[in-house]
Amino acid sequence: MNFEAIKSIYFFEMARTRRTLLQSVISPVLSTALYFIVFGAAVGSQIQEIDGISYGGFITPGLIMLALITQCISNGSAGIYFPKFTGTIYEILSAPVAMTEILIGYVGAAATKGMIIGLIILGTATFFVDLKIAHPALMLFFMALTAVTFSLAGFIIGIWAKNFEQLSLVPMLIVPPLTFLGGTFYSVNMLPPFWEAVSHLNPVLYLVSGFRWSFFEVSDINPLVSLGMIILFLGLCLGLLTWVFRTGYKLRP
Template identity: 65%
Template structure:
């Protein structure tokens, strides 16, 4: 393992965050707080509890996951797309560093940045509602697995995208709607039976459900089903990244 090369790429990506702290950290935190205030105040005044949990506290895990997914995706996709756009990716590919080390460096930086935002949101939420974390181990497990999985997905998108429009296509038109429809602001048990079954097709449901269970012991699907779905999502992403480097898809052209 070439730790020096991994460290160099990782630190370069993290340094970019310092230059764009408003966009990378402050903006997503403020957006999430705005969601919390609007949904918690407007809807929370009409819905006292969901599954025995106050509505304001109920939506906190969903908001954290929403931010974690979008930030992991966007940080990783832009991190690998920008060197492709400027042509500096060929310097990385010609350096004495393996594909695994390249992936670890870019994905690791994206995970670090998105987890930082998620933790800030978690701390900020404590100023609005009382939050209880009943199962901290599982909270950290789902937190890390989700960040890594969506960073890998963002890495794939950053390689696939040919322009900035494609770079924004998946996060804006696919991931964000799936997150909103995945139980971020409600329990799927509140839906009619047909829509409950249809919602279970959405993979984001399992991520949010498992993460919310770690807080309050309440979930729309079982913990192990959520964990298996998350691991499957992670394995598929890893397989695609392996295929990209093995074939040189959009990297060697």
Template identity: 80%
Template sequence: MNFEAVKSIYMFEMARMRRTLLQSVISPVITTSLYFIVFGTAIGSRIQSVEGVSYGAFITPGLIMLTLLTQCIGNGSIGIYFPKFTGTIYEILSAPVAMTEILLGYVGAAASKGLIIGVIILITASFFVDIRIAHPFMMVVFLVLTAVTFSLFGFIIGVWAKSFEQLNLVPMLIVPPLTFLGGSFYSINMLPPFWQAVSHFNPVLYLVSGFRWSFYEIADVNPLISLGMIGLFLVICLSVIGWMFKTGYRLRS
């Protein structure tokens, strides 16, 4: 393992976060604060509690997950797409660096950025609502697995995309609706039986449900099933990336 290569790629990607603090850190914090003001105050005043938890506290895991998914996919995709766009990807591919080392550098940086933002959002939320974490270890497990998995997913999008329009297609048009419809702001038990069944086909439901369970021990889906679904998606992403590296799909042409 060429740790120096991994470190170089990782530190280069992390430096981008320092150069774009307004976009990378301040913007998500402001957006999340507005969610708490609008949803937590305006709607929360009409919804006293959800399954015994105040509405503002109930939506906190969903907001963290929404931000985490968006940040990890965005960082994971732009990290590998930009070298393709500028042509520097060929310098990386021709260097004595294994594909796994390239993957560790880019995905590790994307996941780290997402985790940093997630922790900042959690701290920000504590100023608005009373948060309790029933299972801190499981919260970290869900947070890390989700960050790594969706950074890998973002990496796939970055390799697949041929333009900036394609690069933003999934993060902007697909992920937010799935997150909003995945129980981020409500419990699916509030839905009619038909829509409850439909919601189980939304992968984001399992992420939000498992993450919320680590806070308040309430969940729409069994936490073990949620953990299994994240693991399954992780394996699928690794398999797709393995195929991309093996065939050179949109990397060597």
């Protein structure tokens, strides 16, 4: 294992975050703070509690998961797309560095950025709601597993994307609706039976529910099922990347 190569790619990507601090960190944190203000004041005044949890506290895990997924996909895809766009990807591929080492460097950096933003938002939430975490170790584990999984998904999107429109398609047009409809702002048990059944087809529901359980020991889905779903998605991403590396899909001319 070439740890020097992994370290070089990792710190290069982390340095890019420092150069774009306003866009990479401050913007998502401010956007999430607005959710707390708007939904906490408007909806929270009408819905005092859900499952015995204050409304502001109930939506906190979902908002963290929304930011975490979006940022990991965006950072994971941008990390590999820009070397393709500028042509420097061929220098990386021709270097004595294995594809797994390239993957660890880029995905590790994207997951780290997502974790940092998620933890900052968690800290920001304490200014708006009285928050207690029942299982902090499980919360961090679930957050890290989600960050790695969706950074891998972002890496795949970055390889697949032909232009900036395709690059932003998933994090901007697909992830937010799935998150909003995945129990972020409500419990799916509040829905009519038909729509509750439809909601179970939304993969984000399992992520939000499992993450919420680590906070309050309350969720719409069994936490073991939620954990199994994220592990399944992780396996699918690794399997797809294995095929990409073997075939050189959109990496080699």
